[in-house]
Every structure is written in C-alpha cells, then in structure tokens.
Amino acid sequence: MKRVAILISGSGSNMVALAGSMTGDHPARPVLVVSSVPGAGGLAKAEAMGLATATVDHRRFGADRAGFEAALGAALAPHAPDILCLAGFMRILTPAFTAHWAGRMLNIHPSLLPKYPGLHTHARALAAGDAEAGCTVHEVTADLDAGPVLGQARVPIMAGDTPDSLASRVLEAEHRLYPAVLRRFAAGDRTPLHLP
C-alpha cells in the first residue's frame, strides 16, 4: 500500500476527491494533509474525513524557501509518505525539494499544459478565444508546471463563459481526473490518461 500526503493551500476540493478515492482495492491510502495556509478550508474537510493534518505557515518563512521546505519535510517525515500530491498548493518549490521527490510528486494544474502555466489560466484561455480548456496532472520537476504529463481532461468553453464559470466546470473535471491518475500512478502506470 502506497502512503500519500496531500499538500493544499485552499479549499481542498481536490484533496477531498483524492482522499475519498483511496479505499477498497485502491493501491494507496491518504496519511496526511498539509496546508501552507493556517485555517485553509481544506483542513477542516480533512479533519472531518478523519485524516491527520498539519500546517506549515509559509508566511513565517518569508522569502526563505529552503526554511519553509525544511519545516515541510519535518511535518511529512513522521508519516513516511511514498507519494506527494499537490492539490491547490500555491507555493513554488526549490530544485532541491523537487529533486528529492522526483518521480514521487504530482500536481494538478487548471489548464491544458503546456498552455497557460502559472496563474489566471481561465482568464487567459478566454482572452485567447480558445474553444476548450481543461486540466492537467503532471509530475513535479524544477520547472514550474512543466513536468511529464500523467493525464488531461478537456472541457469545452461555452458562449458567455466567465473565468469563474469556466473554473467551476474545470474543477469538476479535476475531481474526475486527479483520482483516476493517482490510482494508476500508485500502481506504477505513468502512461498519460486522456479524459474527454
């Protein structure tokens, strides 16, 4: 059984989808939810699911990314995770941290990478006049939002879409894609998964 730690900064809806999927014959189990933001909505959801939680407040470390990551590593260590899932985790990680977790750390990003790495993905897709948007699960490497793609789900853009309406439809796709990719990844399958 693989041990999965889920890293969040916000509402944690992807964390809920991931943690809820790891039951029965799933090859992994959730062992910890860590938030970089004190009081993030996802913490209460994790506690309600009976999951261990920790907070590593990034603001305490300012620009000291290595210090933040040392504290993050200390929070993770007692739970001995095999896999880290970033799920709305809004910190950029150093090359040392990404190297340490190479091949064992996943992220979900709300665009069809390589389009629109970084922030404001839905506004950028709308401004470009794209016909479709979507989300990507990828391995985390030192290059932001650029690691090997493990899965994508496509979402049509509708007339009258706003960044918020598109975000909520893409989020539903995220909740289907991320658990499906994690299940395959935990079983050793890194073949990209493509959902409609």
Ligand code: GAR
């Ligand atoms: C999700 O849309 C996720 O793709 C995005 O933040 C949201 C978190 O929602 N992540 C990023 O933008 C990473 N750069 P959640 O907290 O409800 O899962």
